[in-house]
Amino acid sequence: SLVTHSPLDSDLLPGTGYFEVMREVAATVNFIMPQYYNGVTHPNTDGINGGVFDSALAHLTTLVVEVFENDPTKVVFGFCISGCGEFNSNPQQAVRVMNELKEAYPCNGGAFFWNTAHDMVGAWSRPVAAAISPSRGCKASAQGN
Numbered sequence: 786s787l788v789t790h791s792p793l794d795s796d797l798l799p800g801t802g803y804f805e806v807m808r809e810v811a812a813t814v815n816f817i818m819p820q821y822y823n824g825v826t827h828p829n830t831d832g833i834n835g836g837v838f839d840s841a842l843a844h845l846t847t848l849v850v851e852v853f854e855n856d857p858t859k860v861v862f863g864f865c866i867s868g869c870g871e872f873n874s875n876p877q878q879a880v881r882v883m884n885e886l887k888e889a890y891p892c893n894g895g896a897f898f899w900n901t902a903h904d905m906v907g908a909w910s911r912p913v914a915a916a917i918s919p920s921r922g923c924k925a926s927a928q929g930n
Contacts, residue, residue, distance in 0.1 A: 790817050791819075792820065793820045798844075818861040819862070820863040833889075842886070855925065876912040880916045883916045895917045895920070896913055
């Protein structure tokens with residue numbers, strides 16, 4: 786069986802109750818899917834390194850290091866493709882973010898998106914899948930993370 790969570794990025798800030806619980810139970814969680822939308826990061830407009838409050842990369846790195854013992858494959862990057870206002874990511878934005886993530890973590894957990902009903906004929910998922918497929922099945926230890 787799989788055990789996963791899909792919290793907002795703001796719920797996974799160090800010092801929050803959710804973050805502390807995740808630290809305690811990380812060994813029993815297969816992966817976590819932070820929603821990098823509707824929260825404190827704006828990777829669709831700021832890129833993975835930008836942001837006024839927090840960058841998505843800094844947030845993800847904190848999870849990788851402090852929760853998952855340097856295993857970036859345990860963190861699946863979450864996007865919203867519609868229904869999230871300014872947080873919506875088009876496929877080009879998502880590909881850019883995932884390419885930036887690959888620079889920091891060549892072997893990572895990949896991506897997920899919310900609202901599959903709005904991914905008409907794979908217009909969003911197809912280019913994003915192509916961007917992340919080279920690291921499909923990789924192991925974090927192979928990159929020294």
